[in-house]
Amino acid sequence: MLPLRLRGALSVRALEEALGDLGRRHEALRNSRLGSAGTRLRTLAADDHLLELTVPAGLVDLWSHTPLAAELALAYGARATGDAPHRDGGMPEAAPRAAAGDLSPTVLPGSGPSPAGGRDGGRLDLDWDAGLHERLVRLAAEQGATLFMVVHAALAALLARLGAGDTITLAAPVPARDSAALRRAVGPYGRVLALSVDTSGDPAFTELLRRVRTADLAAYRAGGAALARPGGIALSVLAESCGEYEAAGLTVQAAPPQLPAQDADLGLTLTERHTPAGAPAGITVSAAFDHESVGETAAAHLTGLLTALLETALDAPATALSRLRTAPGTPADGARRWAGQALELPEAGVAALFAAQAARTPGAPALAGMDYAELDARSDLLAHALLAHRAAPAPRWPPRSPHRPASRSPSSPSPRPAPPACPSTRPAPCPPPPGPPSCSSTRPPTACCRPSPKPPAWSATRPPTCWPPPPPGPSARRTSRTPRTRWSWPPPHRTPPARRSRPRRRARWWRSAPRASSPPPSPRPPTRPG
Known part of the structure; x- marks a missing residue:
């Protein structure tokens, strides 16, 4: 409108x-x-x-x-x-707009899919005071950037913190009015660029602003820059129109527009206000959102997080992105950055870190009633027991029911598969006892586990699995149609049916027929009645 x-x-x-x-x-x-x-x-x-x-x-x-x-x-x-109607020359010619974009903008983490048909849009406004406006303009001037680039860097940092990934792409509507006739025209003379920036490496906010400045300038200057597809998040910065046009005693002035970004799930439009002397007077932040994919609550929450992150970045522009505070509101002590010293995370895995901790503090409590030395010994016994039962990493293909053999064509080769490992989510067949261990380190590891039958040999038609397999759940119970195989665990306890006497067979026709060599039987004489 x-x-x-x-x-x-x-x-x-x-x-x-x-x-x-x-x-x-x-x-x-x-x-x-x-x-x-x-x-x-x-x-x-x-x-x-x-x-x-x-x-x-x-x-x-x-x-x-x-x-x-x-x-x-x-x-x-x-x-x-009463003069002649105002008629200018024809509409100015402009470059045709692309029908479809090249890149999809980043969507808000946790939002729903974009609607296929029409959008049920909403709108909410937020006002930034003149003090915040002046600080944003000053930071942009110090870094050789614009207000749009500063907000672009803050929004990219926020989306990366929310889990949107390292590469953040925003849709940016920009004017394509490179002539005086186009600047006076009314129409769709603009492009929606897809501005991408890399936020990996946990850079400082000033470093991220430098990356944004380089990417934005390259997209503005290139005629064939990538265009944005529908959906995602869009960002645009406008200047409030303060021009007044008089005609026949009537003054016409453009009021703040209400135009959401085209085909965007969430469009943020920043309208700058200035005093008659040109000083910053505040910014109106308008968030146009789609009710189906984003919603009003998510749009309001995002604008609050963006305001808090911008205030933190203005206090200390050299702060790394991971240490920028995104909680709305000012703390009581006035500090906006996370307290504490930055620590380097080790590259070793969990097993190596646990072994180092057990060697460093063997007598320290690890669990309730168990220290690190005892926990290390028990885990070692359990690992040896799993190896004795041929436990290996889980296969990459989905597990097949043990009662259904794999179907393989006769002409297909049957290579012997490599032994896979047990998945970590499957319960171990030999859990450690809750009390103190009843076996010592000199006892074989398999003595702590229950006896298990001999594991079956692998074949081409039967996938390898961990042995013994865990007890099946309620959904894996054997039915009357499922044949009993030796893969079922535990074997179903069923009483064999009682022995039944075999029914007497009927006489065969060739056994009851008379022989050819014997004479026919003599007929009986008829009996008289009475």
């Missing part, structure tokens, strides 16, 4: 005719007539009105507001005085 402030005596007839002239000149304003769905005239006072023009976001850009106010003043002045 492009609001215009109208101060002075207003002629509604002349305003309607001026809007008609603008609609014939600009495609985005063809439906801008008083009383239509996209145009509304609000009366604030007798000589103060607010004209709200709702235009499609794809037909204008963020830099069309001021030229629109100037053109409306010229058209209104011509209609109010």
Whole structure:
């Protein structure tokens, strides 16, 4: 929406005719007539009105507001005085915009997927005072950057801290008005660049600002810079329009626009305010968000974190990104950085660190009622027991049910697989006893475990697995249709069925038939009745 402030005596007839002239000149304003769905005239006072023009976001850009106010003043002045309508030359030619972008902007961690159809958008505003505005401008001047670059670096650092990765890509709408005619035009003369910056290595904020400055300048100067795809997070910085245009006793001034970034899940627009002398007077932060993917709570939380991180970076610009405070609010002691000394993390693994700790302090308590020496001995016995049962790393393929043999074509080769290892998440077959160990270090490690049957040999049709396998859960119980194999553990205890007597077979037809060599039987004489 492009609001215009109208101060002075207003002629509604002349305003309607001026809007008609603008609609014939600009495609985005063809439906801008008083009383239509996209145009509304609000009366604030007798000589103060607010004209709200709702235009499609794809037909204008963020830099069309001021030229629109100037053109409306010229058209209104011509209609109010009875002069000929203001007609300029045709629309200026501009480079065609790309239909699709090259890179996808970084999405807010924890947000939902971008909607496929229309967006249900919302908007919230936050005000930064003149003191914070002045400090941001001073830091940008000291580092040879702009206010946009400082906020870009802070937003990239915040997204990296939230888990968005090392490479942060933001969508940045920039004007493509390289001529005087384009700067006075109303239309979509802009590009949405995809600005990427590398935040790896935990650099200081000044170093990250240097990286952002290099990447942004390279994208601005290159004609074929990467464009942003729909979705993700967008950032833009505007200057508040303070120009006033007078015509026939009416003053036309562009009010703060309400144009969210096109096709962005979350668009942050910073509008700078200045005093008549040019001094910083504050910044209005407008967050346009999508209800389905981001939501109002997440948008408000992100703007609060961004404000806190900027204040911390302004206090100590040389602070590393991992030590910048992101909690909103000022602590009681005034400190905004994390206290404590930075420690270097060792490169050794957990096993090496535990062995070093056990050798350094063997008598220190490790668990309840167990010191490091005893825990080290028990873990060593358990490791030897697992090796004795041929435990190895887990296979990379998904585990198959032990009751279903693998299907393999006769022509396919059957190489012998390498023994894989047991996954760490599977329960160990030989857990240590809760009390004191009952076996000494001289006793074989397998004596502490329950006896297990001989592990089966590996074959091409049967995948190797850890032995003995753990007890199956409720979902892995054998059913009546599942054949009993030796892979089931533990074997189902089922009573064999009772022996039943075999039924007597019926006589075969060849056994009951008379032989060919024997004479036929003599017929019996008939019996008389009575």
